[in-house]
Amino acid sequence: MLNRLDIKDFALVDQLAVDFRAGFSAITGETGAGKSIMLDALGLILGDRASPDLIRTGAASADLCAEFSVAGINAAQAWLEQRELGDPDAPELCLLRRTLGADGRSRAFVNGRPVTLQDVRELAEHLIDIHSQHAHQSLLRREVQRLLLDEYGGHAGLARDVATACGHWQQLVHTLDHLQRSNEEGSERRALLSYQLDELDALEPDADEYGELVNQHKRLAHADEHARRLASTLTGLDEDEDAVTAQLGRLLHGLEAIDDAHPALNSARELLATARVNSEEATAELRRYADLLEPDPERLASIDTRIGALHDLARKHRIRPEALAELRASIAAELDSLAGGEEHCEQLAAEADAARKSLLAGAGKLTAARRKAAARLETAVTAELVKLGMKHARFEAHLEALEENACGPGGLERVEFRVSANKGIDPGPLGKIASGGELSRISLAIQVVTAATSRIPSLILDEADVGIGGRTAEVVGRLLRSLGEHTQVLAVTHLPQVAALAHQHLAVEKSDQEAARVSIHTLSEEARVAELARMLGGVEVTEQTRAHASEMRSRAVGA
Template structure:
């Protein structure tokens, strides 16, 4: 839901802040006051093309910021999360238009391209009227409206999944067929590679053992030298550690007979002597078994060289050679049995295509049935909205099999005829903005319960109508406002009196510059505004009573 919009230096607006609420909000004001500026500002913030002529005179830039509450909009929140733009249930979109012709856009503080604004805007706001931002004119949205009207959520999902499963299998089949054509050359290469890697015969843990043994043998001389030095320090000289410990122990042993307090130190020295003796024994055993073996070292060098050379050849790490060999063997097995795999996959593709066809045909049949119901309902709505000869046709055209898609085998298009004898034409080609607004309103009413867009903007939907038809328009907008947020720019009191909330736009001047302001109307101020819309310049008591009666009848 749109909660707030701030406008700065746009057209005749210097600064304007608008807070919006749920329900139907009507926007009124004198002709030329700038009622549509709010709609224009929303169009800009939702990705419409910017025009430097929209920037307020003597200003370098215009800026529009819109705040949306997205807590009840899971699809919007998912889109924000996918683009790393989520902000705990709110969305702030800001658009800056510069005098030099460029513009910048931001979503929750992060720079964003206009395409992102348009994608997000399609899910947040629908603007109906004489404006370009109308998802209703696009065939994909028309298809979506029909499917939502018909309750096709599950069937559309099944068709989508069926198509994607078939497409994936078909792509695998195409890959396998290509592989089959090149199979001979690939098999020869694989057999050569497998033979080369198999001849290497690299064990799973062999490399670690080779590296450890190579490290030991290549440093054997240094190890023996240092071990011999340790033996000399411990025992081979008169002042070696073991001799010194034994002499010290002998001295203390005699003294311990005189003073038992030295017994502990005597025992520790005895233990130290034993441990040094054991260390000496271990070192002698180690050095006796460690020999310089140039032949073995040369063998290890040669073996490691073979392994690393082959790893470089296959552009992998040495330890990745065994799993590489396994993968190549699996590929060779697949190619050796390609004919079997090809036949099985061909059968699977045909089965998946038939499943998709069944789902798509079921969807098509249901669409045609729903299209008739929707067309009749919308046509009746057009009649009540001052278009007695209005006719909507929801055309469901079967597509060639080559154009099959995840959306089925249909092209959906809304066709409209507004006058007798006029053949139905695509909705996008309806010339009159007023007619388009009312047709959109009729469609919106018919599909109000299924649309996912939370905020609907109706700009001048009452052009060319009056009296009872205008009151019907107001009732329909209020009806939609009971379930969605509606903002309606209007000049008719019959429509304005139906709103849950009322905003008035006023244009003023200080003699040097013109500015626009906006105020919320309640109570008597709202009665006065509707009376102005009813009676023009001179407001009589009768006009005021009529205005009061209109408001009280709606809200009574």
């Protein structure tokens, strides 16, 4: 529901704030007073294209804001939650804002956060429906017509199930197609992988093998040189009377003979003792290493051959020799995956076939439900159109059957609302057959018939009363009032018979000053009677027209 509209520096409005109520609100004013400015502003807030010409003369920018209540509007709340655009402090409210700059740029906001115009248009579909000759005629869109029919027939849940089933089937078909193409391309791939795996299995590379082989090769290749250097080192450490270990022992013995416990002397003794122990341990380690330096030409040749084989295979795959074991595991895993592809294809094909049968069964039930609902809707809407002065009108909820292979999220048919406004003319699409005024009345008739099931909480009608008067005008007013019991209705009207029946009456006025300004006021009961008298009497309002206006309000209050 639309709670409030704030307009600043837009067209002829410098600053304007309008509060709206639930029910039916009539908007009236003299010709040229600017009744459509409010609707134009609302249209921009809801995503219409902007122009710098719409900014009030002398102002740098225009600022437009609309507050909606989304309490009970599940679709709008879900949309906001999915995009994290809800207001945590007031989750039941939604604030839409649009700013226009003199440079032609505009910005849109939802609850203070910038969004795209497409985002705004998507959200607006859950909040409000505007019907006029130039704005937001959502009723002309087939998907909206289909949704209205499904809601009216009480099978919207079945329609959602069909859409879900279609999505599931399409996903299975897509996955199956991808897998089949992969299998076709995979036959050559499997042959290549099998060959590569055989090569790797013949070599049997180990993850840590290459590094160990390199170390062994270095040791064996330089065994003689290492042995000579090692012998010299061992001699210097322990195998000569002037060896390091012996000298350290003698030096330590000399210090221990000094009878003095000075800290510096004690520290020196400890360091020399540690040095002798380290020298002894180094000697032991070097002797253990010396045992490994036995020349082994056969082992060296074997290692050369093994390293060469690892290098050759690694070069073939353009990887390091150390990665051969990992490559073998990867190839084996891919082969296992490809081996199960054909079996998986068969399983997916069976699932897709079952999903299609389920989809067609659900779509068939939906078709039957739509046919029954369409017949009821046609009769009911046509009857309302006759009441609205379209005596020869004929409304049709046409179902265009589709082939089974064309079954989609919308089922096995396309829904299209058609109408004939004149006798002897076959019904055609709403946008091609109906004029602006007729479209408003057709929309009104459809909304009245579907009010109890409609998902749109607010409806705006512009020029719904064009070309009618007298008794039909009162019928329009009563229909709008009746519709207002289920949804919020805002209607721009020129007819006192319609305005008299509104729950709320807003009057638009334009000042006579040099710089014309537009204002909108919510009328009191006394002011309503005066406005109705103006609408009835024109330039000169007599006591008789005032009495007539008062009588109209009295009848409306008792309606």
